[in-house]
Amino acid sequence: MKQIIWHNEIPQRTLEVARGETLNMWLLCTTALRAEPLEIILHEQAELSLTGLVVIGKEDHAESLITITHRGKSSLSRVVVKAVLFDSANLKFEPRAWIVKGARGASTNITIRTLLVGKGARDTSIPSMEIDEQEVSARHAATIGRVGDEELFYLQTRGIDRENGEHLMISGFINDFIHHAPEALQSALHSLLPSYEFTK
């Protein structure tokens, strides 16, 4: 099993996951970033797990186009990306799943969850799929929204003010990334949230 950890960069244009190999990718973005397009090619029985977290604020703009090309039979990709956008931050994320003809048994599942915290935050999500093979499983899902008023009210009735309640909800939102992320990212993650302004 290989592991790739990228923090505020996507330094390569192409990656290949060889036959039978597994690649775990961790992407953390905490600043402005206009990444070059990245293509990840999966060969037969290759597996890709890509977990990403974007936490940006001020007027930072983060942009990434990642294409996952399933060339081999029974190749597998799982992508989960979460984003928290403060202030007037702007995110444009385009994950593409291509299953080419012949990649029987391939499976792809892409999930994007975006939390808009800042009043000026903007998000453009474009998950796309091109499926040229019948015997596959291909899914994607995306949600974009803010911390719900009902959840905040629930916390307020338990004595937690709005500001702390929002902090709690955002922490919970990104907790599974923090919990599972490799050691190399932990110091960046621990100092993440207190540096941002929360909405009143």
Added chain:
Amino acid sequence: MPNSPQSKPTTFSPSAGYAAGFAMPERAHAKSPKGLTREVIESLSAYKQEPAWMLTARLNAFEIFKQKPLPAWGGDLSKIDFNDLYYYVRPDERVQQNWDDVPADIKETFDRLGVPEAEKQFLSGSGAQYDSEAVYHNIQKHLTDKGIIFLDTDSALKKYPELFKEYFVTVVPPADNKFSALNSAVWSGGSFLYIPKGVRVDLPLQAYFRINTERMGQFERTLIIADEGSYAHYTEGCTAPAYTTNSLHSAVVEIVVRRGARVRYTTIQNWSKNVYNLVTKRAHVYADGLMEWVDGNLGSALTMKYPSAVLLESGARGTVLSLAMAGDGQHQDSGGKIIHVAPHTSSMIISKSISYGGGRASYRGLVKVTPKAEHARCFVSCDALILDTASRADTYPTMDIRARDCDISHEASVSKIGEEQLFYLQSRGLDEANARSLIVNGFLEPIVKELPMEYAVELNRLIQLEMQGAVG
């Protein structure tokens, strides 16, 4: 009407601006040349006896059309030769198709669907116009008693010029895209519908009920205005295949849904497989209004169509139900677009597509929430079924969200018919073809149940036919 050498030639008044650019007739008629030129547009406008402002609008749109590029996305448009098309064929020179020339597969589908003889002739362009005159006049009286205006667009321009001018090209301007520019230059035919305040039309209004107009026109322009609190359901098309030698169909539909009004627009298109079907459909929705698009795409070589709703005031809602079936040699590139401009607006897009026999079905959609559209809510679901190894499905959804207080969700899946489901049905005595058609009907059921009964029944039969062809 059949074209015959004995028919009287059509004459044009020089004062209407007809340019002497047409070829001199070999027979008694002058025949419109191929290709799109200023002269063709001028003669079209002169023949229709349009006001000067409409000719000016057409010519301006023509200039825009010449400048705009083809879209760099979507289906393959490279084979369209704009110079090899007739852009306007006058009704009196329209040549009826010979029944013998109608392709065999179209005739066979008619037979197997049980399409009545008169409809077969109409749909294949080989017979006299579908004559529903008595029914038409009864419907008309029923509508006009309520103050409803429902007639073809050409007549509406003449009879209700102020109302027409108030709304024409306000929802889809010529510069919107290359094909809206083309339509704005050469539009002909289509429906005009105005529903007064508070009036509900319980009877679905069909394009069939316009007689003596250019039905199945290449460049129909439809304009629907639903005044405050009104309701209408407009339907067009047919599940039975519609054969035409016109290879480009580029219609524009503009709908205005005023405060508290509701419009449902149902289309089932099944153009023959030589047709490029490139259509722009859009609605402007005002406070508490509701626009419902039900869009079925069964035919054509390539369809590019994304019914859309712009939610302009608080409480406005828009929904798109899109169904696409792509068989051998077909590419259905369809979906929907919702633009949330005002706060407290909501929308939904449900898309179901089936690819079989080498076909390609693509969902293409847009959800846009502008900065002032706080508390916007939108749900998008697109599911695709691929029935064999030769076929393909794509999804290209875009979510462009610029307001913080919103709730947007999207999900999509691409899959095949489950082996377990097939086995279960076969173990209950169904053969494979029937089992497949049952599963496909179930897959499409959320959309089919929204169709008028006759469409739903015919669609189920059509699916059964296609599934029988898709097996083995």
